[in-house]
Amino acid sequence: MADTRTLDHGTTPLRYARGWHCLGLASTFSDGKPHAINGFGTKLVVWQDSKGELNVLDGYCRHMGGDLTQGEVKGDNIACPFHDWRWGGDGKCKEIPYARRVPLRARTQRYETAVVNGQLLIWNDPEGSAADRDILPPELPDVLTDKYTPWSWHTKEINGSHCRELIDNVADMAHFYYVHFAFPTSFRNIFEGHTATQFMESTGRPDKTTGGYSDANSTLKSVATYYGPSYMINWLTVDYKGFVTEVILINCHIPTGPDSFTLQYGISVQKPEGLDDKTVDYIAERYTESFGEGFLQDVHIWENKVAVQNPLLCEEDGPVYQLRRWYEQFYTDVADIKPEMTDRFEFEVDTTKANEYWHAEVAENLAKRAADDPETVSH
Ligand code: FES
Numbered sequence: 001m002a003d004t005r006t007l008d009h010g011t012t013p014l015r016y017a018r019g020w021h022c023l024g025l026a027s028t029f030s031d032g033k034p035h036a037i038n039g040f041g042t043k044l045v046v047w048q049d050s051k052g053e054l055n056v057l058d059g060y061c062r063h064m065g066g067d068l069t070q071g072e073v074k075g076d077n078i079a080c081p082f083h084d085w086r087w088g089g090d091g092k093c094k095e096i097p098y099a100r101r102v103p104l105r106a107r108t109q110r111y112e113t114a115v116v117n118g119q120l121l122i123w124n125d126p127e128g129s130a131a132d133r134d135i136l137p138p139e140l141p142d143v144l145t146d147k148y149t150p151w152s153w154h155t156k157e158i159n160g161s162h163c164r165e166l167i168d169n170v171a172d173m174a175h176f177y178y179v180h181f182a183f184p185t186s187f188r189n190i191f192e193g194h195t196a197t198q199f200m201e202s203t204g205r206p207d208k209t210t211g212g213y214s215d216a217n218s219t220l221k222s223v224a225t226y227y228g229p230s231y232m233i234n235w236l237t238v239d240y241k242g243f244v245t246e247v248i249l250i251n252c253h254i255p256t257g258p259d260s261f262t263l264q265y266g267i268s269v270q271k272p273e274g275l276d277d278k279t280v281d282y283i284a285e286r287y288t289e290s291f292g293e294g295f296l297q298d299v300h301i302w303e304n305k306v307a308v309q310n311p312l313l314c315e316e317d318g319p320v321y322q323l324r325r326w327y328e329q330f331y332t333d334v335a336d337i338k339p340e341m342t343d344r345f346e347f348e349v350d351t352t353k354a355n356e357y358w359h360a361e362v363a364e365n366l367a368k369r370a371a372d373d374p375e376t377v378s379h
Pocket residue numbers: 061062063064065066080081082083084085
């Protein structure tokens with residue numbers, strides 16, 4: 001039928017995004033052994049040298065393709081298991097023990113590194129530019145001190161979808177009710193330069209009890225910012241009956257192929273003051289668990305949805321198309337970035353109508369439940 005809307009799945013980009021990508025907690029790479037990380041359509045090798053620096057190279061040796069992640073760290077270099085060629089963190093071949101000299105220009109793909117908030121980040125740019133350290137994600141004060149719990153860090157492989165699927169979430173007001181079981185009372189976006197931010201306030205749905213957003217006794221203030229294409233910091237302030245807790249959620253990913261990526265998320269909770277250690281740990285663990293669950297609610301949707309180039313939107317949806325324009329800058333040569341990709345853009349969604357409907361629906365759910373089983377809803 002001519003008036004039936006069709007889904008345009010689009011085509012996945014041919015390149016990987018320019019920007020900083022997180023490979024995980026820096027401490028996981030500091031044991032003096034080579035580590036394998038899938039990324040950018042290849043395998044990367046990560047190791048710590050004798051100066052304590054973390055190095056990242058393409059994992060396949062430029063001699064005859066040996067797998068460097070199965071090699072050995074010798075001195076500061078990674079030695080290939082095939083013929084023992086030694087590669088330095090700067091990407092140069094430093095030594096071939098059995099040869100009279102190293103061939104000229106024996107150089108492999110290296111990735112510049114940075115450690116931020118205890119996490120290892122690498123710079124990717126298909127154009128080969130030097131790393132832009134001015135756009136690293138900010139250091140989080142007090143995280144990694146005893147004021148916060150250590151990162152609870154998780155990794156999940158996602159196959160069958162492109163990582164751009166994650167990004168739409170930044171502009172998605174309504175999914176907080178349906179996926180996270182919360183009433184989003186206030187919802188605003190700002191996109192500017194290399195950052196995209198979502199400001200959201202919510203209270204939990206009393207008819208649901210799972211996930212970090214769903215507690216009816218809690219109100220939540222959330223600020224979530226993408227710093228570049230793949231690294232988001234989400235500051236969460238939870239007010240539970242006047243008891244306020246700060247939670248930090250990191251959501252980051254690295255593309256592994258044209259339609260696959262590795263998702264990582266980490267949670268650190270500010271330890272409440274004036275409580276004994278056991279209670280502090282207990283509270284922190286509960287928040288870690290519930291925000292982990294909340295995040296997996298998103299993951300479940302991402303894993304099962306299809307890509308849509310032409311989403312059909314209503315007024316209550318946030319600025320999805322503007323957000324995608326912002327995201328486009330990371331797949332564009334620097335010389336071709338257009339002002340509309342980076343200019344400041346601000347938008348607030350009017351949540352009035354949505355919340356009227358949702359509150360009525362929840363009241364109905366509770367009434368139904370009370371009628372079905374009077375015992376369980378007596379308090
Ligand atoms: S393939 Fe790596 S040394 Fe030969």
